Amino acid sequence: MNFTRWSARLPGTQRRAAARDDRSSVPPARAEYARPEAGPRPPDDDLHAEVPRPGGSAVEELSAGEILGQLPALVALVYGPDHRIAYVNDAYTAAFGPRPTGAPAAEAMPELDELSLFPLMDQVLRSGTPRTVKSRKVRNGSSYTVTCTPVHRDATGAGEARDGGPRTPRRTGRDRSGAPAGERGVLVYAADVTDHAEAAERLRTSERRHRETAVTLQRSLLPQELEQPDDLRIAATYQPGGTDAAVGGDWYDVITLGAGRTALVIGDVMGRGVRAAAVMGQLRTAVRAYARLDLPPHEVLQLLDGLAAEIDASQIATCAYAVHDPNEGRLVYSSAGHLPILVCTEDGTVHRAEDPTGPPLGTGGWIHTSGTIPLPPGSTAVLYTDGLVERRSEDIDEGVAALGRALSGAKGSPQVVCDRLIRSLGVTAEHDDDVAVLVVQHPARTGANAELFHNASLDLLGGIEAAPRARAFASGVLTSWRFPVELCDLGVLAAGELVANSLKHGTPPMRLGLRRTDRRLIIEVTDGDDHLPRRRRAEPADESGRGISIVATIATAWGSRRTPGGGKAVWCEFALPH
Numbered sequence: 001m002n003f004t005r006w007s008a009r010l011p012g013t014q015r016r017a018a019a020r021d022d023r024s025s026v027p028p029a030r031a032e033y034a035r036p037e038a039g040p041r042p043p044d045d046d047l048h049a050e051v052p053r054p055g056g057s058a059v060e061e062l063s064a065g066e067i068l069g070q071l072p073a074l075v076a077l078v079y080g081p082d083h084r085i086a087y088v089n090d091a092y093t094a095a096f097g098p099r100p101t102g103a104p105a106a107e108a109m110p111e112l113d114e115l116s117l118f119p120l121m122d123q124v125l126r127s128g129t130p131r132t133v134k135s136r137k138v139r140n141g142s143s144y145t146v147t148c149t150p151v152h153r154d155a156t157g158a159g160e161a162r163d164g165g166p167r168t169p170r171r172t173g174r175d176r177s178g179a180p181a182g183e184r185g186v187l188v189y190a191a192d193v194t195d196h197a198e199a200a201e202r203l204r205t206s207e208r209r210h211r212e213t214a215v216t217l218q219r220s221l222l223p224q225e226l227e228q229p230d231d232l233r234i235a236a237t238y239q240p241g242g243t244d245a246a247v248g249g250d251w252y253d254v255i256t257l258g259a260g261r262t263a264l265v266i267g268d269v270m271g272r273g274v275r276a277a278a279v280m281g282q283l284r285t286a287v288r289a290y291a292r293l294d295l296p297p298h299e300v301l302q303l304l305d306g307l308a309a310e311i312d313a314s315q316i317a318t319c320a321y322a323v324h325d326p327n328e329g330r331l332v333y334s335s336a337g338h339l340p341i342l343v344c345t346e347d348g349t350v351h352r353a354e355d356p357t358g359p360p361l362g363t364g365g366w367i368h369t370s371g372t373i374p375l376p377p378g379s380t381a382v383l384y385t386d387g388l389v390e391r392r393s394e395d396i397d398e399g400v401a402a403l404g405r406a407l408s409g410a411k412g413s414p415q416v417v418c419d420r421l422i423r424s425l426g427v428t429a430e431h432d433d434d435v436a437v438l439v440v441q442h443p444a445r446t447g448a449n450a451e452l453f454h455n456a457s458l459d460l461l462g463g464i465e466a467a468p469r470a471r472a473f474a475s476g477v478l479t480s481w482r483f484p485v486e487l488c489d490l491g492v493l494a495a496g497e498l499v500a501n502s503l504k505h506g507t508p509p510m511r512l513g514l515r516r517t518d519r520r521l522i523i524e525v526t527d528g529d530d531h532l533p534r535r536r537r538a539e540p541a542d543e544s545g546r547g548i549s550i551v552a553t554i555a556t557a558w559g560s561r562r563t564p565g566g567g568k569a570v571w572c573e574f575a576l577p578h
Helices: 012-025 064-070 090-096 110-114 118-127 194-221 273-291 297-311 396-409 414-424 466-480 485-505 547-554
Strands: 074-079 084-088 131-137 143-153 184-192 233-239 249-258 261-269 317-325 330-336 342-344 350-352 371-374 379-384 435-442 454-460 510-516 520-527 557-562 568-575
Touching: 074 090, 110 118, 118 131, 118 143, 118 184, 131 194, 143 194, 194 249, 194 273, 233 249, 233 414, 249 273, 249 435, 249 557, 261 273, 261 379, 261 435, 273 297, 273 317, 297 317, 297 330, 317 379, 342 396, 350 396, 379 396, 379 414, 396 414, 414 435, 454 466, 454 485, 466 485, 466 510, 485 510, 485 520, 485 547, 485 568, 547 557
Parallel strands: none
Antiparallel strands: 074 084, 074 184, 131 143, 143 184, 233 435, 249 261, 261 317, 317 330, 330 371, 342 350, 342 379, 379 435, 454 510, 510 520, 520 568, 557 568
């Protein structure tokens, strides 16, 4: 049987490799051609018969047995539906020992069962199509990649490939292995890939550890507990990508700014791994620092844009920064290349924040602007990263639209809404990207709960007489809210100092605002001058300069900010007794 016989269905690459090996290591076929000494001899004379061809090369004159016997890969030839053994090469014998010719492979070749090859060999016999299985491990610890190729012997005893390959007339009947003429067989070709498998496993282990490190770093840099403002209910979820996905730099944050105002942040560093998580941590820390300045959203992003370029010019990040003021019932926001905020009103209508949107952070040269979107009582806002809505098979706008539909029907607490949105968008543990979701609810309060939230305000008109009028107004309001006497006195004192400071240093229009929540009392004075007060140490001989120091001493917190229309707001707050 020559090389075009039983081995005619060897994959082309393997045939060429075998030919190259024999051309370099085997002398040209002559009468004195020497057989290989190692390994058992195949019982079928056909495996060693040489059929000269006119003008044929030395390789063409070699027998299949000579070539297969010298291959480093394991080769076995079986025939019939019960896969009786016809031939094993030297490499196979060295790995698993000799195998009796004519015996069923199920009894004599347990290693094939360990590799789960028998169903595959049955399929190859039925279909006549080669099949390959990737790395499989056997008891001796070796791993093999196995190819099963159909071979066929016709009624004349000639080997024929199913694709019409050449045949050589031989004798009929049965060969010494017991294989009848016309019987179909399977050539099993197993390449030892143990070293490759071990290297791949080491690489997977390294990648797994790297990913676990990145996930741990990522989670440690996210808020461990979200701040809960008085007027909002907030929940967030972060889910890393599946084991095959590198962890990104998604983050979120909730920052209480004082006077009942709250900053909401969502961002995504476009890199992957530990470096992206580290950049994310630096950006999140910077956002918290800039937020304490109580700047408009677009100014915060403007500062963050310059910092992002300094941290790492190769890392680009998107970010949306929004501020909620309970007195205004809306979100003032700015976006640096991030996806739009969605707001669902109480009746299920979903609104999408459009412009303004600038380029991602770190690009530089762009002046960001702020926009607004209503957030009335009973509404829910969702801020998210692209992992929630982006799919390779569809446009990202379709994903945002799907999120809007899911948000419209999502009811319950903020955490419940988070979970439902993730399920509705098909995010699983094997998702191919990180997902961060921040859900913000502005509850509609009724009944006894509504009695815990009140607002009162007074326009400050006239000159110095406005100060006693403001103190009288504050006293009456705080008493009507049934605060303890001590808290009423502190509130009146703080209101008087803030109004006096505004009358001296500010310009009209001036306004005193009082607000109570279930947890704190907030006092705020606005005027038309944008010069922000600061706390300073007054000397004993100074007749002024002690107002802000007094407020800072008696209040739980105080602060100031510039207002969008020009001017400023100075505020303080007192924590209510439980």
